[in-house]
Amino acid sequence: MLDNIDKKIIRLTQDGLPLATQPYLNIAEQLEVSAAEVMKRMQQMLDKGIIRRIAAVPNHYKLGYVANGMSVWNIADEKILGYGKRIGQLPFVSHCYQRPRHPGVWKYNLFAMIHALDRNQVEKHVGTIAELVGDDNRGHEVLYSKRMLKKTGMRI
Amino acid sequence: MSETDSYQLDDIDKKIINALQKGFPISARPYLEAATDLGLSEQELIDRIQRLLKQKFLTRFGPMYDAAELGGGLTLAAMSVPENQFESVSAYLNSIKQxxxxxxxxxxxxxxxxxxxEQQGDIEKVIHQIENQTRLPVYNMPKEHSFFVNLYLPA
Structure with missing residues (x-):
């Protein structure tokens, strides 16, 4: 469980890591704990998956990855874990989740978000996934984004 | 054209973006550590990251927290909104802080x-609020399983 110090570390870093030579010490000083304590706690959060990773997040659009296609797949429930794992490993997939179907409205249970330079490349990537799933693919679609209506960071 | 639009990435920027999207160390002098691997000085790396953030080539730099692991609620939801209501429903949704x-x-x-x-239980409440306000069904698609991803978008 997260305690108050963990929560304070999260609040201080959710907008980013300090751009100072000793960023963890910088956080530690604001919390009146040692830098070693901050590093230990962040490492633990990383190990537990509370922190997915510490990294730079590129702006897909500015790097030219302007085509974003949400590929959705209908895969037998008993086979989804194996395929999900393999699809998540593909370098062009930014999110990969199993989600519920809505009978009559929505038949897809696996979502893989694809980023590419253009729609042709998205389609190629979709082909790569289709090949990987083979005969276990009971149907798929790609939903292209038309407009980003809102995007804010997650906040606690 | 603004400065933001005209700035071109050079090879060093690209190397930084490519290396740092894979990860960043937890250590006393992490910028020094990362800079050494890239053949840069510590200060040059810090200055470059700062500029890449300012020019919006990077949207963030730091730890990425998993909202679900933090105990909050998180879901993806979809609606089928008729053309003539699209702008008003969009404006309404965008006004909701969740x-x-x-x-x-x-x-x-x-x-x-x-x-x-903030609370897992609030997801249902917000969905009901949206359905009541718009008179349209909201299809809730919370993740049932999350697969590890290895995204890498070279600059």
Missing amino acids: VAHNYEREHRLNMWFVLAT
Whole structure:
């Protein structure tokens, strides 16, 4: 469980890591704990998956990855874990989740978000996934984004 | 054209973006450590990251927290919004603080948004609020299983 110090570390870093030579010490000083304590706690959060990773997040659009296609797949429930794992490993997939179907409205249970330079490349990537799933693919679609209506960071 | 639009990445920027999207160390002098691997000075790396953030080539730099692991609620939801209501429903959704992302997509289900709430139980409440206000069904698609990803978009 997260305690108050963990929560304070999260609040201080959710907008980013300090751009100072000793960023963890910088956080530690604001919390009146040692830098070693901050590093230990962040490492633990990383190990537990509370922190997915510490990294730079590129702006897909500015790097030219302007085509974003949400590929959705209908895969037998008993086979989804194996395929999900393999699809998540593909370098062009930014999110990969199993989600519920809505009978009559929505038949897809696996979502893989694809980023590419253009729609042709998205389609190629979709082909790569289709090949990987083979005969276990009971149907798929790609939903292209038309407009980003809102995007804010997650906040606690 | 603004300065933001005209700035071109050089090879060093590209190397930084490519290396740091894979990870950043937890250590006393992490910038020094990363800079050494890249053949840069510590200060040059810090200055470059700062500029890449300012020029919006990077949207973030630091730890990425998993909202679900933090105990909050998180879900993806979709709606099929008729053309003549689209702008008003979009404006309404965007005014809700728990709506973190919202995309228009080319599909019968044309509105896709992420809800992030402080408490897990608040997801249902927000969905009911949206359904009552818009008189349209909201299809809730919370993740049932999350697969590890290895995204890498070379600059």
